[in-house]
Amino acid sequence: MKKNIKVLVIMSLILVIGFISTGCGDNRPVINVYNWGDYIDPSVIKDFQKEFNVKVNYNTFATNEDMYVSIKKGGTSYDVAFPSDYMIERMIEENMLEKINKDNVPNISNIEDRFLYLDFDPNNDYSVPYMWGTVGIIYNKEMVDDKVDSWDILWNEKYKGQILMLDSQRDSIAVALKKLGYSMNSRDTNELEQAKEELIKQKPLVYAYVGDEVKDIMVGEEAALAVVWSGDAVAMIRENENLEYVIPKEGTNLWFDNMIIPKTSKNKEIAEQFINFMQRPEIAARNTDYVGYSTPNYKAMELLPEDIVNSKVAYPTEEEMGDVEIFKDPKDFLKVYDDIWLEIKAQR
Numbered sequence: 001m002k003k004n005i006k007v008l009v010i011m012s013l014i015l016v017i018g019f020i021s022t023g024c025g026d027n028r029p030v031i032n033v034y035n036w037g038d039y040i041d042p043s044v045i046k047d048f049q050k051e052f053n054v055k056v057n058y059n060t061f062a063t064n065e066d067m068y069v070s071i072k073k074g075g076t077s078y079d080v081a082f083p084s085d086y087m088i089e090r091m092i093e094e095n096m097l098e099k100i101n102k103d104n105v106p107n108i109s110n111i112e113d114r115f116l117y118l119d120f121d122p123n124n125d126y127s128v129p130y131m132w133g134t135v136g137i138i139y140n141k142e143m144v145d146d147k148v149d150s151w152d153i154l155w156n157e158k159y160k161g162q163i164l165m166l167d168s169q170r171d172s173i174a175v176a177l178k179k180l181g182y183s184m185n186s187r188d189t190n191e192l193e194q195a196k197e198e199l200i201k202q203k204p205l206v207y208a209y210v211g212d213e214v215k216d217i218m219v220g221e222e223a224a225l226a227v228v229w230s231g232d233a234v235a236m237i238r239e240n241e242n243l244e245y246v247i248p249k250e251g252t253n254l255w256f257d258n259m260i261i262p263k264t265s266k267n268k269e270i271a272e273q274f275i276n277f278m279q280r281p282e283i284a285a286r287n288t289d290y291v292g293y294s295t296p297n298y299k300a301m302e303l304l305p306e307d308i309v310n311s312k313v314a315y316p317t318e319e320e321m322g323d324v325e326i327f328k329d330p331k332d333f334l335k336v337y338d339d340i341w342l343e344i345k346a347q348r
């Protein structure tokens with residue numbers, strides 16, 4: 001009898017432990033979503049989980065390069081990720097992406113045509129637009145008394161220790177290339193060498209190379225000038241009206257972040273449902289309102305407040321954007337870009 005009780009106790013213990021370790025009997029399917037930091041309204045994830053009875057395991061990254069390495073290594077089997085244009089081009093080339101069944105993503109019809117069929121994914125076989133924007137300079141009008149209309153200002157000794165650069169290799173090298181009047185897709189060793197020298201020369205003036213922290217630093221007026229993505233500028237200007245965003249006259253980068261399904265996905269159907277959900281007008285509008293970035297979804301635009309829709313920072317006309325370039329995958333030049341970045345980061 002005593003022995004029986006012992007067996008019973010042990011068996012129930014095993015059951016309880018099993019229950020706890022599988023998440024309290026949670027046997028919902030799981031999808032692993034990999035997005036940029038500060039790039040979604042968290043309530044959207046909750047709503048998706050509830051409506052589709054799935055669990056979203058949500059992770060974030062800070063740069064396309066970080067995202068690429070994690071997906072390539074394959075530690076986590078991601079189901080949805082949000083790379084930019086040039087990285088999508090590379091992932092398609094390296095056969096890392098699943099084809100998306102558009103019948104399962106009918107909300108792609110809410111996307112404005114100018115965000116579809118772009119060179120990096122000509123038929124949108126592999127990606128569905130999420131957000132877009134430009135790169136520019138945000139500055140504090142109380143702290144900067146020079147005219148801000150050129151990348152040059154980021155090399156002005158007067159602002160030593162008050163300049164923030166993006167901790168992103170493509171973006172920072174692009175700034176230096178544009179300052180020099182070159183293409184940000186340069187494949188010319190001599191031009192790239194000059195860009196590297198510019199960034200090395202600038203380094204003593206730079207307070208820090210930053211990611212999402214840029215918002216707290218600029219809103220808190222701890223720096224005067226920063227290179228930023230337009231959506232972050234929108235979010236910062238909302239918090240501090242001394243801040244202004246400018247697209248320099250030498251031209252800038254126009255970028256697109258799209259949703260993709262990596263080959264590692266074990267739940268392609270739910271991944272497609274998630275992508276489709278993200279482009280429901282009311283969901284896209286909620287994300288846009290929350291993060292400050294620009295939506296390609298014209299039906300979401302109809303739901304957004306006037307101040308967002310009319311924002312020149314978020315929705316510049318072609319003329320206001322000026323001379324823009326879209327990043328291309330550097331292909332055989334990737335190592336040159338990587339090496340430049342390593343050398344700049346190593347400088348003191």
Ligand code: N2P
Nearest residue numbers: 036037038039229257
């Ligand atoms: C959001 C990052 C936006 C990504 N924190 C720009 N491509």
